[in-house]
Amino acid sequence: xxxxxxLDKLLLRRTFLLGVGKGILLTGVLGRxxxxxxxxSNQYKLLANxxxxxxxxxxxxxxxxxxxxxxxLAINQNTFRVLCVVDNKIxxxxxxxxxxxxxxLNNIETQKIVNDFEKxxxxxxxxxxxxxxxxxxxxxxxxSFLIPTIIIESGLQRKxxxxxTSAHTIGYLGPPTNxxxxxxxxxxxxxxxxxxxxxxxxxxxxxxxxxxxxxxxxNAHGRIVREIRKENSKKxxxxxxxxxxxxxxxxxxxxxxxxxxxxAINVNNGEVIGMVSSPSFDPNFFNQGFSTxxxxxxxxxxxxxxVNKSISGEYSPGSTFKTxxxxxxxxxxxxxxxxxILCTSKLETKDRSFYCWCHKKKTGCYxxxxxxxxxxxKLAIAQSCDCFFYELAKKVGINKIxxxxxxxxIGKKTGIDIxxxxxxxxxxxxxxxxxxxxxxxxxxxxxxxxxxxxITSTPLQLALVTALIANNxxxxxxxxxxxxxxxxxxxxxxxxxxxHSDYEEYFPIIREGMYDAVNKHIGTAYKSRLSxxxxxxxxxxxxxRVITEEERETEIIPNRELPFEQxxxxxxxxxxxxxxxxxxxxxxxxxxxxxxxxxxxxxxxxFKKII
Numbered sequence: 001x002x003x004x005x006x007l008d009k010l011l012l013r014r015t016f017l018l019g020v021g022k023g024i025l026l027t028g029v030l031g032r033x034x035x036x037x038x039x040x041s042n043q044y045k046l047l048a049n050x051x052x053x054x055x056x057x058x059x060x061x062x063x064x065x066x067x068x069x070x071x072x073l074a075i076n077q078n079t080f081r082v083l084c085v086v087d088n089k090i091x092x093x094x095x096x097x098x099x100x101x102x103x104x105l106n107n108i109e110t111q112k113i114v115n116d117f118e119k120x121x122x123x124x125x126x127x128x129x130x131x132x133x134x135x136x137x138x139x140x141x142x143x144s145f146l147i148p149t150i151i152i153e154s155g156l157q158r159k160x161x162x163x164x165t166s167a168h169t170i171g172y173l174g175p176p177t178n179x180x181x182x183x184x185x186x187x188x189x190x191x192x193x194x195x196x197x198x199x200x201x202x203x204x205x206x207x208x209x210x211x212x213x214x215x216x217x218x219n220a221h222g223r224i225v226r227e228i229r230k231e232n233s234k235k236x237x238x239x240x241x242x243x244x245x246x247x248x249x250x251x252x253x254x255x256x257x258x259x260x261x262x263x264a265i266n267v268n269n270g271e272v273i274g275m276v277s278s279p280s281f282d283p284n285f286f287n288q289g290f291s292t293x294x295x296x297x298x299x300x301x302x303x304x305x306x307v308n309k310s311i312s313g314e315y316s317p318g319s320t321f322k323t324x325x326x327x328x329x330x331x332x333x334x335x336x337x338x339x340x341i342l343c344t345s346k347l348e349t350k351d352r353s354f355y356c357w358c359h360k361k362k363t364g365c366y367x368x369x370x371x372x373x374x375x376x377x378k379l380a381i382a383q384s385c386d387c388f389f390y391e392l393a394k395k396v397g398i399n400k401i402x403x404x405x406x407x408x409x410i411g412k413k414t415g416i417d418i419x420x421x422x423x424x425x426x427x428x429x430x431x432x433x434x435x436x437x438x439x440x441x442x443x444x445x446x447x448x449x450x451x452x453x454x455i456t457s458t459p460l461q462l463a464l465v466t467a468l469i470a471n472n473x474x475x476x477x478x479x480x481x482x483x484x485x486x487x488x489x490x491x492x493x494x495x496x497x498x499x500h501s502d503y504e505e506y507f508p509i510i511r512e513g514m515y516d517a518v519n520k521h522i523g524t525a526y527k528s529r530l531s532x533x534x535x536x537x538x539x540x541x542x543x544x545r546v547i548t549e550e551e552r553e554t555e556i557i558p559n560r561e562l563p564f565e566q567x568x569x570x571x572x573x574x575x576x577x578x579x580x581x582x583x584x585x586x587x588x589x590x591x592x593x594x595x596x597x598x599x600x601x602x603x604x605x606x607f608k609k610i611i
Contacts, residue, residue: 053228054218056124057190060209061156063236065170065199067245068273068482072161073170074200079157080132082140083125083191085218086149092117092126098147099128102139108292127191131157131288157287158193162245164280165252168308169243169418169480171198172283186211196286198308199241199480202418209236240482242271250609251276254602259590260569261309263463264606267581270467270476272416273610275460277309303590311421314456315588317410318540318595319384320573321451323469323510326377326389328404329396330506337509340374343387351443356386357541381513382523384539386450393449394442401448402426407500408465410457416478424461427454451540462586466573469514470581472507473500514538515578518600525572525600533611537574537603539595544568559593567591572599576607583610 065074082099086092096110105128113128132140132152140152158173173193181188190211195201212233217225251262255278264274281298298305307313329335347354380388393401405411411426427448429440447453464478514536517523524539545566547556559567570592575584585606592598 171200540571
């Protein structure tokens, strides 16, 4: 009947095999589905979350900086900023192009934003512009649908109420450098500024605080859908400084049209109550944004407004250094309290001539008034007799002078709690041989005796020397941060420091000479004396040009007739009140002229303000 009798068996067998194959295939598919949904579910869920979960760091609130009386020197002010959420430069350029339709974007700054994009973390919103004006915020918000990758955030901006007055001491903020980000990668994940100068830099970690986190669900454009979890940031620590801002304002007003420095220090514990460097700058300038041209103008200013001259300026100390030379001579028994040295107004060596400061009178300094040529130590300080100190320095020798200078803090850092301090220079015979490759000459010792030549010091060092003279050698360390102020550490004790104790019996001679310099008619600062408070001091005038022999024998060209850069520097160091010293100061006015006529009158105004 059938042509193929085995067909049924064949079909049945094939059907069976096909069913088995389908079963195996279905089992494999189901197994894979179970594996993906159950076994690997956590991994794929995590990958999915990475696509929709954004981790954003919350910038901590920076600590406040105040003066010794609680007046606010650095605060935080509410502000708005615009950020961009993109994955590549093409999207960034498109976002910037669209954003520029609603707010002004500087072409140079825009290009910098694009160039710096590769350095940034792509998972974090990218800062475009800070300190938006209200009309800019409104314009962006109203057109947000046209620029979906752009977001606006509220935040805090650093504000410095006293502007130029204390810029060098307080400092300012700026973006972290690549090296800083390498050391602290978290800085690259935050749109945050860090301390760039002064106490803002020195106390950066204390002021910054600890960032918080927000785990956010975002859409494809990076906009927030909901907040999943939040960990609040921890505010930075507040800091109180030793500076008195009212005194600081006075110091700045006395120096603002000049170039130089004023330092005021508590002679009993080392607190720096005033420290001004001029010219200054407005630290708010760095927060508000500035052009490349503005920056070039600032850094190329020949008067160096960005340099803290109080700690980084290295100047010849001039006649203020005579206090150190006399202390060295007394300690080494080169001279006694009542010894005298003849002032002939001019000294000759085989190499050159050395003149007293009033050589043009032909009679020597004190003899010009009293017809006496013999000058004693106290009078030498009061009258600032150059011939006395030429001879004295020659007798003491450069190495012993250097030893005393270093004992009193010149030629080394004071250790003040602010960055950028320079050491100054105290020359010796070995120093010259090592650094210049020549031998030392006696004439160089003589010129060092009046604070000229290779010797340099900072204004802070001179203030410290003055404080040690005033407090009878009690060792102190200059300090600005009161919150880290350890009185026991800062003042060793009421007894003499082991090095300064060698000078104990000679401090009164120096103080008396400084008293006479201000309060006796023979003194170089007599015209600046006060009835209250009574203060003591030492003037200094630093020569910055070579004066010819012909000019010496006729008449020296007045400072006012010279180009600015050839004029003398004016200096003054002093302390007050005389009988119970509380404050020591140092003043330097670059190319200001005579210390007697320019620096001493400023000192009188300062002491009148303080005491």
